[in-house]
Amino acid sequence: MNIAKHWRKSNSPSSQKKPFYQRNLRLKSYLSTAILASLIGTYLDLLLVGAGLYFFPKRLFSEIFTINILFTICILPLCTFLIIFVLKRIHPLLRYFFLLICSLFAYIAEQTAEQLGLFIHSPDWQHEFSLIGYFLFLILIWRFYCWLEKGEREDYSKMR
Template identity: 75%
Template sequence: MELFIMNIVKHLRKSSFRSSRKKPYYRRNHRIKTYLSTIFFASLIGTYLDLMLVGAGLYSFPRRPFSEVFTINILFTLCILPLFSLIIIFVLKRLHKLPRYLFLFICSLFVYIAEQTAEQYGLFIHSTYWKHEFSLFGYFLFLIVIWKFYSWFENGQRGGSPD
């Protein structure tokens, strides 16, 4: 019996099959840092764009939290936009190049429609100079920038090129 067990152990040692291991801590930590950096970047860009466009009088937020302090809707720029960006990053990671950009355009189309719906509920007021197509292309560009930032940050440690 002992000889039988020794043969099995010897055979397993020679095997090229590797057992699956947990990912090292630094790899998981890098992934979390990448996601947090990306959603912080999305929030920062969204906040500054809103501040510029509200300051230019192109639109306003009549119903917003802390309206006496902020001219922009901080609930959107600090919570909804980062969460939306995080979900999009999760989906984009699993898509190839052409479907990725098609998905980004569909998301932009969704925002284009959602913005007009929000305007009907009094969450937005746009100036007469505003065209909703600005939002369609603006969000498409915004999402591309967020994706490129994520790709750049993710591939920076590995030395790969962003897609």
């Protein structure tokens, strides 16, 4: 008994490659958001270190920079990529809960870095404000990413 198999491609529409512009929209939004996160982190550190609220005793190029550029140039953008990657894939109702969990993680990491001597706060520092600050920062970064994605999609649809 011979059974003929259906050829899958016979009923499917022709697969065309997406234009270069459309394929790179998401990457452009990710990079722009990571750069914004890095800039905000850098300027907040400069402002708060300048105000004497904390400082970084161990940092790269300590004779040049008063802030930890390794964190603001490498770690913060990488974390931004990862957080956006996860936020894009979870249910909208869970997104702000995830941001709160990330803020809590950053809050704990900040205190751990302080215990390791990488970060020193002034005696007036309130760690609870860090938790709120991280949460607001992450919301701002997420909303910026969403705004970029929406604008890029609208620009692309106008080009078609």
